[in-house]
Amino acid sequence: MSYDQPPPPPQYGAPQPYGYGSQPPKNSVMAISALVLGIIGVIPCFWGCFIFSGAGVVLGKLGQKEIRESQGAKKGEGQAKWGFILGIVGLVLGVLYWILFATGAIDITYEGNFGS
Template identity: 50%
Template sequence: MSYSEPPPPPPQYGAPVPPAGGVPQKNNGKAIWSLVLGIVSVVCGCSILAGIPAIILGNMAKKEIDAGQGTGRGMAQAGYILGIIGVVLGVLWIILYATGVLEFSGSASTS
């Protein structure tokens, strides 16, 4: 190590340098709604009523994200898949109810 070289200059003070690339993109609103409706279609009892809009919004959001309108492709894909699962569960429930495997009497009695 040579002592004849001057030390490096101190860091400059002032306003921080903004990150390169400008303003980050926002999440696509349709992707968020697709995910929310997909979760509702699987968790709650309204599988077909929430699953079909989740599928439609997820598909629309994926197309918009591919065109550069926002981010959130993973949310759109998850909402799309959960919507499909919700619709399948709803159709399965309707088939089981129609064939008599599931029966609801409307009373709270278990005996």
């Protein structure tokens, strides 16, 4: 390839390298949201873990799909994947907690001496 010839045109559907006149790939909002909700879902909040973890699972899968279909315009597939994984872990921990609570293995009684 000589320096006086222009580079070949990009193939259709191939991700464009960003350079002069093009935009860098943007982070997927769904991927970031999936990761945040997945992290919150793992924190033992027990009722809320189903809501946050479930949302992390759904947004993780939607974020992965959005990134794949963007053809390089969006990034954050790792964030979406970890949001999905942490969402699954949060759901499993929540189910395990409620099974242990229902069988009596975990007893939640708050008895304290509050000023008497």
